[in-house]
Amino acid sequence: MTDRVDPPDEGDSTWISALLGEQAEILSHWIERAGEMLRARLTAAELARELGDLYGSLAQALPVAGADLRAGAFGELRALLAELSASRARQGFTPRETAITVFALKDAAATILEKKSVSFRAYRRFSDFVDELGLFTLESYIEVRDQAVLEQSNQLLELSTPVIKLWDGILAVPLIGTLDSARTQLVMENLLESLISTGSKHAIIDITGVGAVDTQVAQHLLKTVRAAQLMGADCVISGIRPQIAQTVVSLGIEFGEIATKATLAEALAVALRREGFAVSRSATGGVR
Amino acid sequence: MTIGGLGPQGGGAASSSAGSPQRHAIVVESDVVRVRQVVRSAAVAARLSLVDQTKMVTAASELARNTLVYGGGGAVTIDIVDNGRRRGVRAVFTDSGPGIADLDLALTDGWTSGSGLGLGLSGSRRLVDEFELESSPETGTTVRVVKWSR
Numbered sequence: 001m002t003d004r005v006d007p008p009d010e011g012d013s014t015w016i017s018a019l020l021g022e023q024a025e026i027l028s029h030w031i032e033r034a035g036e037m038l039r040a041r042l043t044a045a046e047l048a049r050e051l052g053d054l055y056g057s058l059a060q061a062l063p064v065a066g067a068d069l070r071a072g073a074f075g076e077l078r079a080l081l082a083e084l085s086a087s088r089a090r091q092g093f094t095p096r097e098t099a100i101t102v103f104a105l106k107d108a109a110a111t112i113l114e115k116k117s118v119s120f121r122a123y124r125r126f127s128d129f130v131d132e133l134g135l136f137t138l139e140s141y142i143e144v145r146d147q148a149v150l151e152q153s154n155q156l157l158e159l160s161t162p163v164i165k166l167w168d169g170i171l172a173v174p175l176i177g178t179l180d181s182a183r184t185q186l187v188m189e190n191l192l193e194s195l196i197s198t199g200s201k202h203a204i205i206d207i208t209g210v211g212a213v214d215t216q217v218a219q220h221l222l223k224t225v226r227a228a229q230l231m232g233a234d235c236v237i238s239g240i241r242p243q244i245a246q247t248v249v250s251l252g253i254e255f256g257e258i259a260t261k262a263t264l265a266e267a268l269a270v271a272l273r274r275e276g277f278a279v280s281r282s283a284t285g286g287v288r
Numbered sequence: 289m290t291i292g293g294l295g296p297q298g299g300g301a302a303s304s305s306a307g308s309p310q311r312h313a314i315v316v317e318s319d320v321v322r323v324r325q326v327v328r329s330a331a332v333a334a335r336l337s338l339v340d341q342t343k344m345v346t347a348a349s350e351l352a353r354n355t356l357v358y359g360g361g362g363a364v365t366i367d368i369v370d371n372g373r374r375r376g377v378r379a380v381f382t383d384s385g386p387g388i389a390d391l392d393l394a395l396t397d398g399w400t401s402g403s404g405l406g407l408g409l410s411g412s413r414r415l416v417d418e419f420e421l422e423s424s425p426e427t428g429t430t431v432r433v434v435k436w437s438r
Binding site (some may be wrong): 178211212213214215216218219242243244246247251252253 | 321324328338339341342343345346349350353397404405407408410411412414415
């Protein structure tokens with residue numbers, strides 16, 4: 001970050017001196033205008049503090065760096081703007097409402113600049129500068145939102161791969177939706193760790209909720225099953241629906257020695273039998 | 289080099305597009321997921337049976353991943369076609385990657401230049417009714433597949 005990228009423009013000095021000379025008046029106009037636009041969704045005191053900080057930082061950087069927002073002297077202002085957009089994004093303000101707070105500075109300074117008979121050229125330079133501030137604010141706002149989306153999708157990823165204990169020594173992982181590499185990795189890790197921590201010897205991977213099994217999904221499943229087998233666990237894939245079975249056969253995928261079952265119930269029955277549990281209907285036919 | 293018209297229908301029957309084609313870029317892994325979803329809804333709209341829907345979606349998934357992994361990214365155009373008697377779903381995958389050096393080898397079960405099972409291209413050919421493959425180092429690879437309703 002260099003302290004001056006563009007050569008100074010003689011139009012800048014007039015509006016900068018106007019903004020520095022009439023700080024109190026412009027600031028109070030700014031707070032008033034921004035407040036009107038936000039329609040009291042923010043308290044007057046909060047807004048006054050935010051804009052006061054912004055204006056203070058602006059007044060410090062302008063004489064040093066001129067109208068170049070990229071300059072190092074504007075570092076604090078950029079940080080304040082990023083903070084403002086982050087808090088707006090979190091509070092549920094729209095991008096428009098966020099940017100308008102900054103753009104209100106144009107309106108707030110217009111009267112003063114007019115009174116000082118600032119040239120049209122200088123006003124345009126000022127206007128461009130405020131546009132830069134506004135765009136920077138919007139970019140920060142979008143970054144915060146993108147970050148939130150990313151966090152949510154990561155949370156979803158973890159939520160979507162629970163390991164369930166069906167019985168003593170029997171675990172199940174119901175897979176739903178799409179299996180990509182990241183999710184399969186997570187499934188495998190969760191399953192293998194749960195096998196150890198619960199001392200289970202049987203695992204059932206249920207794919208009833210998986211829309212399509214292509215070669216990549218099949219490969220991931222096979223790897224997971226083999227890893228579980230290496231740890232001495234019995235692993236069964238259940239929930240293979242008719243359309244999936246036909247597709248897998250057409251694709252030519254070999255499941256080899258890996259046990260598969262049409263339903264989770266069948267897989268559970270097999271696992272129970274192997275664990276030595278006997279499930280039978282009582283002679284009275286059950287209680288209703 | 290071209291391989292095509294090997295499906296049960298024996299060659300691309302003249303078919304007209306019914307509805308506007310949808311074009312989707314295949315650049316990241318999540319695009320493969322989206323291609324699956326778009327193909328699924330096109331297959332439902334073309335009234336394919338559940339088995340045929342699943343076969344077409346799976347083939348599209350394989351080909352989209354090939355486009356991404358081996359073609360270095362590309363695009364797919366999906367539309368619903370009508371040959372006068374039946375409706376179907378057509379998907380055309382294009383990339384401008386290095387092309388496939390030996391098409392016959394690439395279509396052999398179990399052969400892969402990567403780390404997959406080696407069934408993507410050969411398997412997806414069995415899943416669809418029409419399959420055309422064109423590849424050269426200059427123009428990249430184009431795969432055109434159609435699945436007809438029964």
